Amino acid sequence: MIDDLDFISTCDVPGPTKENIRAIILYKSEVTSDETVVDIGCGTGGITCEFAQRAKKVISIDKNPEAINITKKNLNKFNLENNVDLICNDGINALKNIEDIDIGVVGGSGRELEKILELLDSKLKPNGRIIITAILVDTKVEAVNKLKDLGYNPKFVEVNISKGRILDRGIMMTSENPIAIITAKKRG
Incomplete structure (x- = not known):
């Protein structure tokens, strides 16, 4: 796993997704070295970089040109650019x-989550997987409902990571943003 602090980041682009969250996403994805992963709303490329180390091909999408630029810089920094295509566009197009x-x-849907999930479903291979990360309660509900409408049996886990910082008089725990990880597998 790449350490959070090793990523190039900027205030204008969300990310990277925290290391512990990336680890859970990778585990839940069951990714293999002969698979293609599409990362929609790639931000700074935290998830893209992790999948680039494990998958055959990664296609990263973000409508923000600065996000694509930062992702490209992170891929270059970690020598992971060889099997990644970057697309500056919205997820649907x-x-x-x-x-x-x-x-x-x-990871980002630009308020088009339902349409993105419909398209993903139509492009997903049998036994393919969908993973959605969501912070807003509304997004969590929308994702689960749409996956059910599409015939999936979504799994849902809410994750809240706290990290300790050693102080003079003890250890202070600092919580990182809680996030839901919603997973679903297409029937074969």
Whole structure:
């Protein structure tokens, strides 16, 4: 796993997704070295970089040109650019031109989550997986409901990581943002 502090980041682009969260996403994804992963809303590229080390191909999408630029810098920093395609576009338009997806990760949907999930479902291979990270309660509910409508049996875990910082008189725990990780597997 790449340490959070090793990533290039900026105030204008969300991320990177915290290391502990990335670890859970990777575990839940069951990614193999012959699979294609699509990262929608890649931000600074934390999830992209982790999958680039493990998957055959990663396609990272973000409509923010600065996010694509930062992701590219992080991929170069960690020498992971060889199997990653970067697309500066919104998720819906980008997905229209992508086929045979093994894993779709949705970290940002630009208020188009339902349409993105419909497209992902139509492009996902049998036994393909969808992973959604959500901070807003509304997004969590929308994701679960849409996955159920599409015939999936979504799994849901809420994660809240706290890290300790040693002070003179003890250890202070600092909570990082709670996030839901919603996973679903397409029936084969």
